[in-house]
Structures are given as structure tokens and as C-alpha cells.
Amino acid sequence: MLITVLMxxxxxAPAATPVQxxxxxxxxxxxxxxxxxxxxxxxxxxxxxxxxxxLLSKDAQDDMRSSRNSRSKPNN
Numbered sequence: 001m002l003i004t005v006l007m008x009x010x011x012x013a014p015a016a017t018p019v020q021x022x023x024x025x026x027x028x029x030x031x032x033x034x035x036x037x038x039x040x041x042x043x044x045x046x047x048x049x050x051x052x053x054x055l056l057s058k059d060a061q062d063d064m065r066s067s068r069n070s071r072s073k074p075n076n
């Protein structure tokens with residue numbers, strides 16, 4: 001009887017499907033880069049999605065732009 005119940009449970013259980021994060025699309029690609037952290041001479045391998053690398057690059061550009069603009073303003 002126990003074997004019958006276990007067999008029935010296996011038959012009726014849904015098949016496990018891979019879970020995909022909301023941000024990840026099937027076309028998202030992982031890109032690995034060697035990044036040298038501040039204060040270290042040894043680069044480390046960092047893997048992120050292409051979109052994450054683009055956001056990091058955009059944020060870095062925005063930071064540089066804002067620091068450049070704040071230095072060029074005259075002090076009152």
C-alpha cells in the first residue's frame with residue numbers, strides 16, 4: 001500500500017521547472033571581466049549580466065560628470 005501511495009505521488013507531482021529571475025531574460029548574457037579593486041594590485045574576476053555592466057558604466061559616467069560640474073561652479 002505504501003509503495004502504491006509513493007508511486008502515485010511521483011506520478012501526480014508536477015515536473016520541476018527552472019525558475020528564472022524577473023530581470024533575466026532568455027537573451028541576457030553573462031560577461032566576466034577582470035576588475036582591479038581600489039587599494040589592491042591583484043585583479044579579481046567579476047561576472048555580471050550585460051545590463052548590469054551597462055548600468056555600472058552609466059553610473060560611473062554620471063558620477064564623473066557631476067564631480068566635474070561641481071568643481072567648475074564658483075564658490076559663493
